Amino acid sequence: MIYKKAVTFFVVTLLLFGCVKKTNGLRLDDIETLTIIYLSRHVQYNKFTDEISERTLDNFLNQLDPGKYYFYKSDTDEFMKHKDKIDDYVREKNFSIIFQVQERYKSRFQESLKIIDELLNKEFNFDKDESIIIDRGKIDYAADRNEMKERWRKNVKLQLLNQISSGNDINDAKKKLTKKYKLLKKRIEEIDTDKMMAIFVNSFTTALDPHSNYLTQEEHEDFQISTNLKLEGIGVLLREEDGFIIVERIIPGGPSSKLPKELQLMPGDKIVAVAQDEEEPVDVIDMALRDVVKLIRGKQGTIVKLTILREVDESNSIPRFVTPITREEITLEDKAARSEVHPVRRKNSEMKIGYIRLPSFYMDFDGVNMNRSDAKMSSKDMIVEINKLKSQNINGMIIDLRGNPGGALTEAVEIAGMFIDKGPIVQILMGKNSVDVQEDRNPGVHYDGPVVLLVDKFSASASEIFAGAIKDYKRGLVIGPTNTFGKGSVQTYNVLRGGNGAMKITSALFYQPGGESNQLNGVEPDITVPDISSIWDIGEDKLRYPLKWEMIEKAKFSQYNKYLNTAMLNSLKEQSTKRIAKDEKFTKLIVKIDSLKEKRNKKTISLKEEAKIETQEIKNMEEKERQYLDDNILIDTENDLFLREAFDITYDYIKMMNKK
Numbered sequence: 001m002i003y004k005k006a007v008t009f010f011v012v013t014l015l016l017f018g019c020v021k022k023t024n025g026l027r028l029d030d031i032e033t034l035t036i037i038y039l040s041r042h043v044q045y046n047k048f049t050d051e052i053s054e055r056t057l058d059n060f061l062n063q064l065d066p067g068k069y070y071f072y073k074s075d076t077d078e079f080m081k082h083k084d085k086i087d088d089y090v091r092e093k094n095f096s097i098i099f100q101v102q103e104r105y106k107s108r109f110q111e112s113l114k115i116i117d118e119l120l121n122k123e124f125n126f127d128k129d130e131s132i133i134i135d136r137g138k139i140d141y142a143a144d145r146n147e148m149k150e151r152w153r154k155n156v157k158l159q160l161l162n163q164i165s166s167g168n169d170i171n172d173a174k175k176k177l178t179k180k181y182k183l184l185k186k187r188i189e190e191i192d193t194d195k196m197m198a199i200f201v202n203s204f205t206t207a208l209d210p211h212s213n214y215l216t217q218e219e220h221e222d223f224q225i226s227t228n229l230k231l232e233g234i235g236v237l238l239r240e241e242d243g244f245i246i247v248e249r250i251i252p253g254g255p256s257s258k259l260p261k262e263l264q265l266m267p268g269d270k271i272v273a274v275a276q277d278e279e280e281p282v283d284v285i286d287m288a289l290r291d292v293v294k295l296i297r298g299k300q301g302t303i304v305k306l307t308i309l310r311e312v313d314e315s316n317s318i319p320r321f322v323t324p325i326t327r328e329e330i331t332l333e334d335k336a337a338r339s340e341v342h343p344v345r346r347k348n349s350e351m352k353i354g355y356i357r358l359p360s361f362y363m364d365f366d367g368v369n370m371n372r373s374d375a376k377m378s379s380k381d382m383i384v385e386i387n388k389l390k391s392q393n394i395n396g397m398i399i400d401l402r403g404n405p406g407g408a409l410t411e412a413v414e415i416a417g418m419f420i421d422k423g424p425i426v427q428i429l430m431g432k433n434s435v436d437v438q439e440d441r442n443p444g445v446h447y448d449g450p451v452v453l454l455v456d457k458f459s460a461s462a463s464e465i466f467a468g469a470i471k472d473y474k475r476g477l478v479i480g481p482t483n484t485f486g487k488g489s490v491q492t493y494n495v496l497r498g499g500n501g502a503m504k505i506t507s508a509l510f511y512q513p514g515g516e517s518n519q520l521n522g523v524e525p526d527i528t529v530p531d532i533s534s535i536w537d538i539g540e541d542k543l544r545y546p547l548k549w550e551m552i553e554k555a556k557f558s559q560y561n562k563y564l565n566t567a568m569l570n571s572l573k574e575q576s577t578k579r580i581a582k583d584e585k586f587t588k589l590i591v592k593i594d595s596l597k598e599k600r601n602k603k604t605i606s607l608k609e610e611a612k613i614e615t616q617e618i619k620n621m622e623e624k625e626r627q628y629l630d631d632n633i634l635i636d637t638e639n640d641l642f643l644r645e646a647f648d649i650t651y652d653y654i655k656m657m658n659k660k
Contacts, residue, residue, distance in 0.1 A: 026194055026197040026198055026201065026500065026501075027194075027197070028093060028095055028193075028197065029093070030197075030500070031090055031093075031095070031197060031200070031201060032090050032091060032093065034201055034214065034503070035048060035090055035201075035204055037494075037503065037505075038204070038205060038208065038212065038503065038505055041492065041505045041507050042208055042209075042212065042505060042506060042507065043429065043430065043431065043489070043490075043506055043507055043508050043509055043547070044208075044209075044547055045208050048087035048090065048091075049087065050083075050084040050087065052087065052204070052207050052208065053083060053084050053085065053086035053087040053088075054080075054083040054084060054086075055207035055545055056086050056200075056203050056204045056207040057079065057080065057082060057083050057086055057097075057203075058080075058083075058207075059202075059203035059204075059206050059207055059544070060098075060101065060199065060200055060203035061076055061079060061101065063199050063202065063203055064101070064105050064199070065105065066136060066240075066243060067136050067155075067243040067286070068136050068139060068140075068141050068142070068151075069112060069148070069151060069152065069155065069243075070105060070108040070109055070112055071104070071105070071108060071141050072108070072141055072142055072143070072144070072148065073140060073141040073142065073143050075104055075108070075141070076141050079097070079100070079101055079104075082097050085097075086204075095197075095200075098196060098197075098200050099196070102191065102196050105188075106188060106189070106191075109185070109188050111145075112148075112152065113181060113185060115145075115148065115149050115152045116152060116156060116177075116181055117178075118149075119149075119152060119153055119156045120156065120174045120177060120178060124156075124157050124160060124170075126157075126161060126164070126607075126608065127608065128607070128608065129606070129608045130154070130606075130607050130608070131604040131605060131606050131607060132154040132155065132157075132158055132604060132605050132607055133603060133604055134244070134603055134604065134605055135603035138603060154607060156177065157607050158285075158605065158607055159177055159180075159272075159283060159285050160173045160174065160177065161607060162272045162273065162283070162285070162307065162309060162320065163176055163177070163273075163283065165307075165320035176280075176283060177283065180282075180283045184286065184287075187288075187291075195216075198214060198216050198501075201214040202214045205503075205504075205505075206544065206545065207545060208506065208545070209489065209506045209545060209546065209547045210540075210543040210544055210545065210546055211487075211489055211491055211504065211506050212491070212504060212505050212506045213503075213504045214501065214502075214503055214504075215501045215502045215503070215504065216501045217499045217500065217501045218290070219290065219501065219502075220495070220501045220502040234254060234255050234256050234296060234304065234325045234327055234328075235250065235251040235254010235255050235256045235257060235328070236249070236250055236251065236254065236256050236265060236296075237249040237250075237251065237405070238271070238289065238292070238293070239289070240288070240289040243285055243286040244270045244271075244272075244285065244309075245270065245271045245284055245287070245289060245292045246268065246269070246270055246271075247265050247266065247267055247268065247269040247270075247271065248267060248538075249267060249403060249405065249458055250264075250265055250266075250267075250403075251359075254328070255325050255326055255327060255328045256325055259323060259325065263321070263323040263324075264323075265306075265308065265323065266310065267458070267533075267536055268310075268536060269308050269309070269310055270308065270309040270310075271284060271292065271296075271306050271307070271308060271309075272284060272285055272307050272308070272309050272320075273306070273307035274292065274295040274296055274304060274305070274306055274307070275304070275305040275307075275322075276295075276298070276302070276303075276304060276305075277302065277303040277304075277305070281305065281307055281322075282295060297327075298327050299327065300327055300328055301326065301327065301328075302326070302327050303324050303325065303326050303327070304324075304325055304327060305322050305323070305324045305325075306322070306323050306325065307320065307321075307322050308320065308321055308322070308323060309605075336359075336362070336376070336378075336381050337356055337357065337358045337359075337378060337381040337382050337384075337385050338356070338357050338385065338634055339354060339355060339356045339357075339385035339386075339388055339389055340354075340355050340634045340635055341353070341354055341355070341389060341392050341394060342354075342355050342635050342637075342647060344647050344648065344650070344651045346651065351395045351396065351650075351651045351654050351655075352392065352393060352394045352395050353394060353395060353396050353397070353398060353647055353650050353651070353654075354386075354389030354390075354392070354394035354396070354397040354398070355397075355398045355400065355634070355635055356382070356385050356386070356389070356397065356398070356399045356400065357400045357634060358378060358382065358399060358400065358401060358404055358415075359403070359404060360378065360404055360405060360406065360407045360462075361378050361404070361406060361407030361408050361409075361411040361412050361415070361461075361462035361463070361466075362376060362377070362378045362407050362408070362411070363376065363377045363378065363379075363407070363408045363410070363411055377411065378407070378408075378411045378415065379411050379414035379415050379418075382415050382418065383418070383446060386418065386446055386447050390447065394449070395449070395450075395654045396449055396450035396451070396452070396650050396653065396654040396657075397447060397449060397450070397451050397452070398452045398453075398454060398646060398647070398650055399451065399452070399453050399454070400454045400643075401453055401454060401455050401459045401463040401466065401467065402454050402455060402456040402458065402459060402480075402533070403456065403458045403459070404458070404459050404460075404462075404463040405458065405459075405460050405461065405463070405485075406460050406461025406462040406463055406464075406487070407461070407462045408462065409426070409438070409462060409465070409490070409510075411462065412425070412426070412461075412462035412463075412465040412466050413425045413426060413438045413439075413440060413465070414440075415466060416440065416465070416466050416469040416470070417440025417441075417442055418445060418446035418447060419445055419446070419447060419448075419451055419470065419475055419476070420440055420445065420469065420473055420475055421440075421443060421444060421445055422439070422440055422441070422442070422443050422444075423439060423440060423473075423513070423555075423556075423557040423558075424437045424438070424439050424440075424513045424555035424556070424557050425438055425439060425440055425465065425469045425513065426438045426465045426468075426469065426510050426511065426512070426513070427510065427511040427512070427513065427515070427552065427555055428490060428508045428509070428510050428511070429508055429509045429510070429511060429517075429549075429552060430507065430508045435511075435552060435553075436508075437555050450476060450477075450563070450650070450653050450654050450657050451470065451475060451476030451477070451563075452476055452477045452478075452479060452646065452649070452650045452653065453466070453467050453470055453476065453477070453478045453479070454479055454480065454642075454643070454646055455467055455478060455479070455480040455484050455523060455525060456480050456481055456482060456484070456531065456533045456534075457481075457482050457483070457484065457485055457522075457533055457534070457536055457538055457539060458485065458533065458536075458538075459480075459484040459485060459522075459523075460484060460485035460486075460487045460522075461485075461487050463484060464484045464485070464486075464487070464488065464518040464522060464523050465510060465512075465518070467484065467523045468512035468513075468516075468518055468523050469512065469513060471512070471523060471526070472512050472513045472514040472557075472559070473513070473557065473559055473560055474559045474560050474561075474563055474564045474565075475560055475563055475564075476563055476564065477526050477527065477564065477569075477572070477649070477650075477653060478523060478525045478526045478527075479525050479526065479527045479528075479529055479646050479649060480525035480528065480529070480531075481525075481528060481529060481530060481531035481533055481534040481642065482525075482528075482533075482534050483521060483522035483523060483524050483525070483539075484518065484522035484523045485522055485538070485539050485540060486518060486519060486520045486521050486522035486539050486540035486541060487518070487519070487540050488509050488510050488511070488517045488518040488519030488520070488540075488549070489506045489508065489509055489510070489519060489547060490506070490507060490508040490509070490510060491504050491505060491506050491507065492504070492505050492507045506547065509547065509549055511549075511552055513554070513555045513557050514554050514555075515551050515552050515553055515554040515555070516551060517549040519540065519546070519547060519548075519549045520539075520540050520541045520546055520547075520548065520549070521541070522539065522540070526564075526569055527569075527572060527573055527576055527649060529576065529580070529642050529645045529646065529649075530580065530586060530589055530590050530593060530641075530642070531593075531641070531642040532589065532592070532593060532596075534593060534597075535593055535596045535597050535600055536600075537600060537601075562657075563657070568653075568656050571652075571656070572649055572652055572653060572656070575649075575652050576645060576648070576649050576652075579645065579648060580645065583641075585641055586641055586645075589641055
């Protein structure tokens with residue numbers, strides 16, 4: 001299964017308005033109507049202001065040339081003279097600026113092909129120690145042809161190095177790159193008015209916030225596949241950044257999570273080539289995400305081979321390796337909640353701690369199937385797992401939300417309500433003053449013992465609602481290496497008639513019962529424990545134009561007094577800090593985290609030729625990361641130091657609770 005973005009909340013509607021024609025693409029006359037609908041339904045913006053106008057033009061240029069390999073500084077300066085007029089142009093149905101940009105883009109692309117051709121006729125020194133900046137936001141557009149040529153020299157060198165690392169000699173590598181840009185030339189030439197309009201509309205929608213999008217009919221069909229309960233694929237969440245296809249998350253239960261450890265993918269991995277079983281690999285640098293997804297998807301039982309560029313490593317080199325993945329049909333059962341009892345022993349005492357891993361807040365989104373007794377729902381599965389643990393007389397419970405991207409809002413409310421007697425779980429701000437309070441309306445709790453939630457940067461949306469409610473009620477502990485992702489928005493999904501695609505509109509922000517939103521900052525853990533996942537510099541605040549928020553009125557609820565207080569929390573923190581400081585494995589982990597963070601902050605990739613792939617694979621076997629995503633092992637305290645410490649903290653927590 002391949003997602004473009006993390007699971008989020010959606011309300012699906014069908015828009016039947018006459019202004020959008022029955023065509024398989026947008027028309028110029030449709031643009032104003034679409035912008036009006038977005039602005040009428042968006043949670044924060046209701047006017048096409050000069051600020052939104054400037055953002056739209058900036059997004060438009062960035063979508064066409066994210067790597068800054070085509071436009072010159074003089075081009076963008078010329079275009080940005082129109083930055084406060086885009087709103088006026090839309091109202092006037094004057095789209096000449098769009099076609100000016102399109103014409104210049106195609107012209108600059110042709111110039112770049114000549115530069116690439118020149119470079120491929122020259123020799124490259126792969127022993128030279130130089131690097132390329134991958135954070136394209138850190139650089140400006142090229143000032144002249146010499147600067148542009150130098151950018152392309154490094155880009156081409158990187159792509160040749162990827163080919164060589166995959167087993168090709170330099171001549172074959174150059175031939176493959178020549179073929180790739182011939183195909184890219186054809187793709188650029190195929191950008192017609194409909195496609196350019198779609199790019200422009202999406203530039204407008206993402207000027208409102210990162211999660212409002214216009215989807216073409218093809219993208220809408222892809223979205224329907226990605227939200228289906230079954231799909232034949234590899235189980236990876238991908239994103240596109242600066243011309244690279246990047247692994248954002250591995251879906252628990254999918255084929256990628258079942259690979260041998262030396263071949264497992266990791267968040268941040270770059271997919272630089274894709275091959276069908278024994279066929280030749282296709283270079284996918286600078287290829288559109290949608291086209292890469294098409295290459296990766298396939299029938300159950302077939303093999304796809306991904307050439308991976310791993311940015312972070314303890315050595316000064318960057319691993320490149322090929323991982324073969326057998327496609328499978330992925331179902332909800334593969335990523336359902338699972339539990340196990342883990343005993344923690346100290347001297348003459350033992351605590352039986354229940355552990356539940358909840359990969360997502362899933363449910364059968366088919367309106368008919370939701371009411372069936374056999375419909376898959378995370379809340380139903382959680383009750384089953386909690387009952388299993390209770391029957392084994394556990395002393396406390398850990399719920400692992402690390403890597404959980406969210407899911408159904410109703411499921412978050414249901415599951416949080418299993419631990420809270422009654423009251424508000426989440427507040428949803430629909431507009432300036434319209435607040436809908438989602439409550440747990442079932443008196444009583446399903447489990448009243450000590451509860452600990454585990455989170456990380458990859459915990460988002462529904463995970464943040466659950467963790468936020470537990471924190472606000474002081475119902476238990478939240479432990480994590482960092483704050484959670486910080487996605488506190490709700491989207492409506494509107495299907496357009498006539499094969500015109502769909503609109504995803506951010507229509508609300510969600511807030512914790514106490515009146516604070518998880519948007520941008522996420523949920524701060526009560527206790528911080530080092531973990532390798534903290535090296536990933538991701539989050540809502542890292543996206544373009546994220547929404548800001550203001551405090552709202554606190555909902556009516558009462559905090560628990562018996563589960564957590566300041567003295568208990570300070571004592572737990574102190575004990576954990578001392579334990580970590582004395583642990584040799586943790587000491588090494590902290591040094592490793594600091595080193596990898598430093599390397600990632602450089603935002604560069606070395607262009608020096610590395611050792612053979614076999615040597616790199618040995619290094620990869622030594623690199624072990626995010627063990628909890630291994631679907632074959634539920635609890636691995638030997639390698640997952642974070643989880644081991646979480647069990648120790650839970651032991652201390654239970655002991656304190658028993659003394660009260």
